Amino acid sequence: MLTKLKPITNSQTELEVELDKEELKEYLEKASENLSQAISIAGFRPGKVPFDILRKEIGDQKILEEALEMAVVSSLAKATQKEKLEVMASSELKIIANTAEALKYAVKLMLYPEMELGVYRNLKLEKKKIQVEDKEIKEAIQYILKSRATYQDFDGPAENGHHLEIDFEVGAYGQPIEGGKSENHPFVLGKGNFIPGFEEQLLGLKKGEAKEFSLEAPEDYYQKSLAGKILDFKVTVKAVKTVTVPELDGSFIKSLGHFESEEELRENIAEGIKAEKEQKEAERLRMEILNKIEENSKIDLPGKMVEQQLDALIANFDHNLHTQGMELALYLAHLKKTQGDLRKEWRGQAEKQIRQSLILREIGKREKIKVNDEEIEQAAGGLLMRYAAQGQDQSKINMEEVKQRSGEAIFREKVIQFLEEKNLDKV
Template sequence: MELKNTEKLEHSQVKLTIAVSAEELDKAKDAAYKKSKNQIQVPGFRRGKAPRKVIEKLYGEGVFLEDALNIVYPEVYPKAVEEAGITPVGAATVDVDNMTAEGFDFICTVPVEPEVTMGQYKGVEAEKADATVTEDDIKAELDRLAQRAASTETVERAAALGDTVVIDFEGFVDGEAFEGGKGEDFNLKLGSGTFIPGFEDQLVGKSAGEDCDVNVTFPEEYQAEELAGKPAVFKCTVKSVMETILPEMDDEFAKDVSEFETLEELKKDTESKIAESKKNAADRDFEEKILDKVLEGMEADIPEAMYESQLDNIMQDYGYRVQQQGIKLEDYVKQMGMEMSAFRNIFRDQAERQVKVQLAMKKIAELENIEPSEEDMNAEYDRLAEMYGLEVEKVRQFVPEDSIKSDLTMSKTMEMLKENAVVVAKAAE
């Protein structure tokens, strides 16, 4: 094997011209012959006993060529990559050229990690939301708890927002009933936003025993494409009206909905949880805002292979999660009425951003000489061991040091960016 030429191409690709000698090719052909000779029938020979030259004469000189190329390529390609001093970030595109009696060339177009140039990353301005917990926040959460603990009571009056109505309904588009548009004894809470916009409002004021037509238009983004954007009429019968009875906000309520004995204890716990949630949300949003500014100043000619690889990772993760629900990703996508390519494309922007963030953070860590100490590494292994209830040595077997180092480097780099960012108060919404 000889690396004849290395040429840089656009979009962070490198073309390698790898010369393979006639001797190397002949050796690979011999390996291909030995691998497949038992599957080749030659008149006058027992299966597997025909010499290679006889088979080549009968079926042509190229009978073992394709298999030979597949054998020799993984032998010479890694050596060429190492000699060229490049780090591939995806599979190479491979062509065969200059096939002569002396050998041939592999022409490999290899995607590599791009050169990254950073603009300003220290002192960038970024909005940070106020994480203060208000009385309204606490009240809203207690109200949600009360709604979950509420009971209902049938009433002899017209339905109002907040009531639950029991209805029979059937929907029609252009005078024709459609699949999934019919229901009986359906409990619908008015104001919940469960049905198509405008549906619930038209049941306000209706009483048990009333029939009515509900006129709505399906949203343009409706999941059933054949109904999207179309006007529909639902013929409804109100069978009963039920009023929601909320519990009193007192110590008994606290005991019913939590492990606390008093309402005051429940309020304090609620405040603490909301504070933690708002702080975490504000921190995540702050980090994203910083990254937005950092990426604005980054320059990199990113190869398509990096985006595709990240898309593969996202799809693999998504597939694992839906499989936990007992369904294959392919079937899940079909149920959504989509082609796999269209579903994959939904995550395109996410994949591109993730790749850019990874490249930017890696470059910043390099510029700032950020890397975790041995103490940091040990502490992280200890944390994981405690989290999973395993011995530290077991965790070290399952989680490679490179993975831990990469995660900690990313985390420390993010902390540096946050410490140096200029915080701008987020305007009230």
Template sequence: MQAQLETLGQLERRLDFAIPSADIETAVDARLKKVARNARIQGFRPGKAPMKLVAANYGMQVREEVLGEQVQSAFAKAVQAQALRVAGFPRFEGKPAEGDAFNFSATFEVYPEVVVGDLSGKEIERPVLAVTDAEVDKTIEILRKQRTRFDRVERAAEKGDRVIVDFKGTIDGVAFAGGSSENYAFQAGEGQMLPEFDSAVLGMKEGDSKTFDLSFPAEYQGKEVAGKTAQFEVSVKNVAGAQVPELDSEFAKLLGIADGDVAKLRAEIRKNVEREVKRRLTARAKEAVMQALLEVSPIEVPRALIGQEIGRLVENAKQEMQQRGFDPKDMPFPQELFEEQAKRRVSLGLILAEVVRANGLQAKPEQITAIVEEFAESYEHPEDVVKWYYASRDRLEGPEALALEDNVVEFVFAKAKTVEKQLAFDELMGQQA
């Protein structure tokens, strides 16, 4: 079989090839004989119908099947002979027959040649943060505040109190969308409301009412009221003081320390904080490395692979919306929204594969085991989690991918100019100081 390859673009190719008619006819005859063994044709017992009737009833279907298989097989052989790496699925077209052969063309893309750029001159920041007692104390304070109890008080509202109010806002005497509510609860003075609203409520007691003006900022998210002044009527229905639990044995038991030992609680919290800090530092370092690889290794990405990745991203988005209780049928998912993300993911996949291949960075069994055991640490029975992962090869794909990425990260940091960047705990954890 002869095949002719034509370059249509940087990655696009067209392969013209022919299949001898005799090969098609031989395959069709052989397939019809198999069909004839069990063919059900009216007036004949199964498998006893004449071949002429079998061909009349099944010939067209058999020919289409054989032709499709022959085209795929011929294309695969031609691609192998030309040493081509096909990206995505080819588009086949039949061409006019010439002599004793069927002619076809296949249009497709090929994988790009990936050349990883020079990393030696690339400066990459590596975030660092050591967990100290201060970070443990801050985490404990957050956990205490999360378990705050509010008790009704007969006094004026103070900063941190939970207040329940009815309010109604108007602009030039006209009510506006979102400007009214009943039994609305918030913590006074904690920035949950606009400053003027907070200031008005602070100092009010249960049963008090007040009218005040409030100026909405020009950049306020509600465009219809942004930059305007509204008049609010507010009535306080309840004031409750915050009761933050003490750091004692009862609090320790509340957080799962059976004997109420506060020292054990601090040790457990430190362990959890260190685990989370490590996870976030790793994620930031990985992102910095991936960006560096993209910048030093520009490549042309096959459109076919981008399209496939967009399909996966759209499907993931739909599943996420379903989990949140929304019907994805009611929401548009325009593919162009996912294109840049898809292109980046495909580019990184190709670059990472080349970095791993060229430098022998495949994940080692002990690395995978360490990651699985780290995953299992946060569970009550870690040994059961480890067994679950190792019960199926498919379940180890995630830990294996993480180990591989870790290898790439360390490799790149070793090659590049690494600059350590000390991060604040609040910055890393996404908290306000």
């Protein structure tokens, strides 16, 4: 196998690969075997048709086309190993010659950038001691009580503490403002969830009554152009309800499940709060470790790599919007932004993600951290179960992609766990 490198930039090169007749033989034979499975030729069983007879039957071109992908995939892996290239991605495959005598092709390769890796051991970071305050438990109990409140229609005038449902429209200078209309909007009167003065205007109104009034928008109004301006409101009260919050007594506690006393409930809540705090602290420490290593590392990021990461971020954001029944174009139009604005805002995030990913890869390589097939199979199985639970069509799932993503996630987790072991002071 002949190989030739043509550097384009520090992080991109073109690789030419040439296979001779002898090297092509195994791929042509495999291609023939695959094709013969679907062809019936008298005197031969499917898959057992000799190469020369198959050539006469279907011609060289079909065999060459079938062999091409196998030959390129296999030879490219061997060629990059031969040239000691660390490849991130390949693109722009160009077939120069494809015959039974020789295969020659060129492909552009994006290479992992060189880096000066900062210190990643003995950073001596300290885990914060996790404590649960009595105030937090009380707040959690109040939240539970309010979440099980009951509502009763009320025909009298609205007072603070009543649950209201309203239709409203907001305008300025005689024109409706963007996002200034809502129907059956629920809220508790007196909580201060609207601009100053709004809720006071609704005191005393009954179900079915309407009111128009004007207020000055605060300086921190969500539409900056309207801050300090006069806004005109049209409000119709659709419902007024009294709110009854249950008492924290024995019967209520038992209704929550397996609790026999308030003390058991408080202990369970405390454990939940502690677990949540510990999770947040673990995430904080992981980010601090990565940030410190990143600060002391030097990586020259190729622009194309950053653009690809931005493509991935936007594609993922677009997918999430679709799951909520929204379109990216409409979302951006609402914000009066373009994809270009989004790319500019997210560039720093994309660069950070790439740098930290490269750092983890380099540390894993230096520390010889490996992921075995059994781990990948187990994680991939878990992903497939999740997809099934979400109702995704199993036939459309690319298993190789699932396994690759699973392997990358396991590798990342193993490297981060290694960094935690080497950098956290035990408390």
